[in-house]
Amino acid sequence: MDIDKFQGQLITADHPEYDTARAVWNGAIDRHPQLIARCSGTADVTAAVRFARSHDLEIAIRGGGHNVAGTAVCDDGIVIDLSAMQAVRVDPGRCTARVQGGALWGDVDHAAQAHGLATTGGIVSHTGVAGLTLGGGLGWLMRKHGLTVDNLLAADVVTADGELLRASDDRHPDLFWALRGGGGNFGVVTSFEFQLHPVGPDALAGAILWDAGDTRKVLRFYRDFVRGAPDELGTVVRFGTAPPLPIIPEELHWRPVILVGACCAGPIGDAEEVLRPLRAFGRPLLDLIAPTPYVNHQSAFDSTVLHGWKYYWKSTYLPELRDDLIDVIAAHAFACSSPRSYAVMFHLGGAVSRVPEGDTAVGNRQASHAITLDGVWRAGEDYADRDIAWSRGFFAALESYREGVYVNFLGADERPDRIRDAYGTAVYDRLVEVKTQYDPDNVFHHNQNIRPRSERTAARSRPGPHAPGAGTAGTTRPESQTNSGAMR
Structure with a gap:
């Protein structure tokens, strides 16, 4: 250099x-x-x-x-x-945003909401724009406005040859197709252009908490409730302890609860009618749903998934919640040891499912839910072995219900066939063709890797450090030492 x-x-x-x-x-x-x-x-x-x-x-x-x-x-x-x-430039007239590749979703929300606009982003504001987008992009607005990639208009990409390309529907359309769900396999995206939509500034949003003992009853009601929900309603179910947030009464801190988070991206009056049945069900411990600035709701879960904590995830897509599936979830969701571990289930459908399979590189669009089983502990705590075992055991118990996986939820020790599961055969095979065209040496393989048909450089055929055998700590070194003095 x-x-x-x-x-x-x-x-x-x-x-x-x-x-x-x-x-x-x-x-x-x-x-x-x-x-x-x-x-x-x-x-x-x-x-x-x-x-x-x-x-x-x-x-x-x-x-x-x-x-x-x-x-x-x-x-x-x-x-x-x-x-x-991290620069974000909003064009309110065109309802678009240009976003640099190092930006976080909080940066986008802040800039876009200044004009009453938003696009589908993650439910944690310190999530990176690039990673979430390239893998698909789940968020509160996805049932109304589609996944994040469904709102991607163009991307500037530095390829494996060091060439800068602009990818869109009419410029390098094959590369643009692959970027919308294929992860970081095809280059370094330095800038994204997104379609924005009128949202907020306030939305009826928040969470309702019930005791963990009510999980089966709540999930059966929730199944029927979301089946008829309008696209404006996004919901997330969290199984774990109530976090010690200021908004939650101290007597509920660390109590096992089932939490349903909701965000209704329509007029407040209409949203109140939509959410009324959910708020009236059973005996909630706490109802936090209220008119809330959209940017505040986007960051409401930030402090429950802090930087530097240790995480181990297993994940899968799920079908509609039949009674037997609900029983499996209820039997395992609260069996973890660490009070910071949790499971989270996202309701899909709506605009997500109306994009035909293969129009983007996102697979499994017809799944009803995505669930992630997250072991979490802090440095110095001895929960690791038990909560990794809990996450794996919960995942195994869901085997007969699994319907592929969301690529952004794949962890550090996944089998290579799980990457194929994220896409399905037809999409995966097409991704291989695009990878072979734009990165035949597999230069970009520190990701959930799509291998090209043949790799011209032997060194590039090594699995990335996240491959099976590398361990959750990711400490395995490559097989051969690279030139340590090259940058001096």
Whole structure:
């Protein structure tokens, strides 16, 4: 790399910020790159890709660094870090936003809501825009406005050859198709252009809590309630303890509860009628639903999934909640040991299911729900073995109900066939063709990897550090040492 022309920050192991810069959201990931190239713009990204290729360095791409598998950081190679590229530019006349690849969803919501606009984003505001978008993008607005990728208009991409391309429906449409769900397999996206929609500024939103002992009754009611719900209503069910948030009375802190979070993206009066049956069901411990600024609701769960905690996930799509499936969920959801562990279930359908399979690279659009089983503990706590076992056991109990998986919820120790499960055969095979065209050497393989038909560089055939055998801590080193002096 021509250091004189690189305008960003170069961070090596002797830099005082090295340990902070290599840390990602999941504290169970502990990897040591040779170099972190914190880019200031697209020209820096291009330079970093070309430098890594010329020195045969492993490449990891960091946007928000939020993915549970920890693919944003690698051992011994280079991390191309976009975290300094967070600009968001909204065009209220066209209802669009241009968003740099290192931005977080909180950045987008803040800029768009200044004009009463939004697009489907994650339910945690410190989630990165790039990772969530490239994997599909679940969020409160998805039943009304589709997944995040359904609102993607164009993307600027630095390819494996260090070339900058603009991908859209009419420019490199094959690449644009693959970016909408295929993850980070095809290049470094330095900028996204999104369609925005009128939302808020207030929405009827919040959560209702019932005692964990009511789980079966609540889920049976919830199944019937969401079956007829309008597209404006987004809901998420959380199984775990009530977090110690200021808005929750102290006597409920750490009590096992089933929580239904809701956000209705329509007029407040209409939303009150939609949510009335849910709010009236059973004997809730707490009802927090109220007219709420949309940006506040988007960040309401942020403090329950903090940076640096250790996470282990298993996940699957599920069909509609039959009684026997409800019994399985109720029997396992509260059997974890750590008070921070939880399971979360997203209701899909609506606009998500109306996009034909294959129109984007997102698979399994006809699933009713996505559930993720999340073991969580802090450094120094001894819950790891028990809650990893809980997550795996819960996942095994769901085997006869599983319908593929959302690629962004795949963890650090998944079998390669689970990546195919995320797409289905037809979509996966088409992704392989696009990968073979744009990245035949599999340069970008620190991800949920789509392998090209044949890899011309033997070193690139190694599995990424998230592959089976690498462990949840992600400490396995590549088989051969790269050139440690290449950046000096």
